[in-house]
Amino acid sequence: MSQAIVVEDLAYHYPALDADSAPSVFEDLNLQVEQGSFVALLGSNGSGKSTLAKHFNAILLPSGGKAYVYGMDTLNEDDLIAIRRNVGMVFQNPDNQIVANVVDEDVAFAPENLGISSAEIRRRVDHALQQVDMYEYREHAPHLLSGGQKQRIAIAGVIAMEPQCIVLDEPTAMLDPKGRREVMETIRRLNAEKGITVILITHHMDEAAQAGRVVVLHKGVIRADGTPKEVFSQVDMLHELGLAAPETVELCYELNREGMELPLDLLDTESCAQTLYECFKA
Secondary structure (H helix, E strand, O other): OOEEEEEEEEEEEOOOOOHHHOOEEEEEEEEEEEOOOEEEEEOOOOOOHHHHHOOOOOOOOOOEEEEEEOOEEOOOHHHHHHHHHHEEEEOOOHHHOOOOOOHHHHHHHHHHHOOOOHHHHHHHHHHHHHHOOOHHHOOOOHHHOOHHHHHHHHHHHHHOOOOOEEEEEOOOOOOOHHHHHHHHHHHHHHHHHHOOEEEEEOOOHHHHOOOOEEEEEEOOEEEEEEOHHHHHOOHHHHHHOOOOOOHHHHHHHHHHHOOOOOOOOOOOHHHHHHHHHHHHHO
């Protein structure tokens, strides 16, 4: 499988008055993200998640090392437009990404700025709204929509650019449970049905458990990288980093501390409940 993102020996220092006092986020970070994969990026506040994500479409540029997007070096200014066409960003607050008074005009904003023809923009907008199940709201005012609907409109605006990869930086942090479900269903569908690479930054472990791969950052260092079952079964390590496992895993962990011997890879409620039933029935 081809690589969407390749980070080699990445270093990044926040701007400072002099280079010697510039705070460092990364010094020697290496990471590859395969095209078509769904990766969850976890870490406590200050771990470097958002800083790393902003290297994926050249919002930030390396202080050292390299970040490649579909083979393009982010330090090459000539590739900047192509990089941002290939990697779309969705942020935490959808209100900050809505720029128009009508939904379809908002979704059309980015393609219009790329100089795409009117007929092609119409096709892309309709297609993007259909992909996020918001086509029937195309003539609505965005500010009258729910938080989850607004975030899906923001995702549609990115889809209209037809990127190969979408990076979502805590897209459900400001949403209620219904809105979170709507957004996660949209993300999973885009990955599974359209083959779009998804990189999801989240503090919600149940969301991360839906990814195919989980990467845990701590102080700019990758501390864990594997499937959700492999990573979330390392409960002591997660606690050490100020993180938690999904609630089902935490429940089994606590019961094991009381003398039981339950597996720590039960990520969904049904499998956890069935295991507990079998255990107590015996």
